[in-house]
Amino acid sequence: METFGESTATAAPPVAELHLHIEGTLQPELIFALAERNGIQLPYADLDELRALYEFTDLQSFLNLYYANMAVLQTEQDFADLTRAYLARAAAGGVRHVEVMMDPQAHVSRGIALETCVNGVASALTTSEEEFGVSSLLIAAFLRDMSEESALDVLEQLLAMDAPIAGIGLDSAEVGNPPSKFERLYRRAEEAGLHRIAHAGEEGPASYVYEALDLLGVERIDHGIRCMEDSVLVDRLVAEQIPLTVCPLSNVRLRAVDTLADHPLPAMLAAGLNVSVNSDDPAYFGGYVDDNFAQLVAVHELSARDRARLASNSVRSSFAGEARKAELLAEVAEWEKAAGA
Ligand SMILES: Nc1ncnc2[nH]cnc12
Numbered sequence: 423m424e425t426f427g428e429s430t431a432t433a434a435p436p437v438a439e440l441h442l443h444i445e446g447t448l449q450p451e452l453i454f455a456l457a458e459r460n461g462i463q464l465p466y467a468d469l470d471e472l473r474a475l476y477e478f479t480d481l482q483s484f485l486n487l488y489y490a491n492m493a494v495l496q497t498e499q500d501f502a503d504l505t506r507a508y509l510a511r512a513a514a515g516g517v518r519h520v521e522v523m524m525d526p527q528a529h530v531s532r533g534i535a536l537e538t539c540v541n542g543v544a545s546a547l548t549t550s551e552e553e554f555g556v557s558s559l560l561i562a563a564f565l566r567d568m569s570e571e572s573a574l575d576v577l578e579q580l581l582a583m584d585a586p587i588a589g590i591g592l593d594s595a596e597v598g599n600p601p602s603k604f605e606r607l608y609r610r611a612e613e614a615g616l617h618r619i620a621h622a623g624e625e626g627p628a629s630y631v632y633e634a635l636d637l638l639g640v641e642r643i644d645h646g647i648r649c650m651e652d653s654v655l656v657d658r659l660v661a662e663q664i665p666l667t668v669c670p671l672s673n674v675r676l677r678a679v680d681t682l683a684d685h686p687l688p689a690m691l692a693a694g695l696n697v698s699v700n701s702d703d704p705a706y707f708g709g710y711v712d713d714n715f716a717q718l719v720a721v722h723e724l725s726a727r728d729r730a731r732l733a734s735n736s737v738r739s740s741f742a743g744e745a746r747k748a749e750l751l752a753e754v755a756e757w758e759k760a761a762g763a
């Protein structure tokens with residue numbers, strides 16, 4: 423009988439993607455297509471010229487391009503097309519549930535109506551389970567380098583329009599914009615019955631992880647890799663099983679870690695932390711969730727058991743309903759049996 427090495431497809435188990443910025447799924451080809459559709463003159467002559475800019479030195483160097491490229495997102499249809507393209511690709515890579523973050527302030531601040539961006543993304547998510555087999559939730563992320571007043575203003579508008587958001591997040595330039603800046607925003611979100619997550623410990627120090635937990639009451643930490651610099655914090659995160667949505671390729675491309683071989687994910691897993699694997703901004707960082715798994719496996723030789731644990735962590739840490747979680751955990755167990763056999 424012919425035997426096969428482990429394929430890229432089997433390297434990735436079925437997962438819940440918990441750390442995904444929909445604007446970070448905007449591929450260069452779609453940037454050009456939307457620019458043409460909307461009559462927008464891009465500052466790049468062609469795809470090669472744009473792609474040459476995807477060499478980042480830190481988070482801010484990425485954010486500059488990420489925000490600039492959003493100029494092509496103008497209509498509800500643009501946001502819906504962007505979201506559908508992500509869902510199709512994610513489903514092909516094993517994503518079975520996704521909690522999509524979007525950055526409303528990044529659109530409102532350039533004159534796009536809140537309804538346009540929210541309704542566009544939400545319309546694609548509404549049919550996602552039926553069309554792609556991917557259940558989904560929407561999370562409004564707030565830009566930490568803007569004021570808390572701006573965030574509160576947008577949150578109130580989202581609540582007033584009964585936007586279909588399950589929670590709020592906190593992203594953008596981390597260092598110098600600690601979680602403590604957003605205590606009122608998170609209190610308001612809690613009052614409104616929303617889930618709460620925040621980026622912390624990506625470029626910022628471990629103290630930002632404490633602040634996100636203790637001052638904002640977050641249920642999950644996005645990234646959190648710098649917790650490894652503080653053993654007391656690691657002990658607490660393990661004891662409380664706080665989910666950390668880790669994004670290995672993102673961390674390498676933004677130079678939070680030097681190489682994938684230096685990435686702390688295997689050590690985090692070994693320490694008993696509740697870590698999952700996510701893509702963050704796949705159009706910018708060289709891969710979707712399945713690519714993250716495939717490259718991790720190539721470098722770290724994670725066992726099928728390790729990968730199944732990363733996948734079950736993602737499902738258990740999601741905000742999906744209990745029935746959906748049970749369904750997905752059964753799929754992970756089945757994958758593990760097949761992958762380990
Ligand atoms: N990795 C990241 N960190 C902070 N803000 C972001 N916005 C989009 N991707 C981000």
Ligand SMILES: [Zn+2]
Nearest residue numbers: 443593644702
């Ligand atoms: Zn992120």
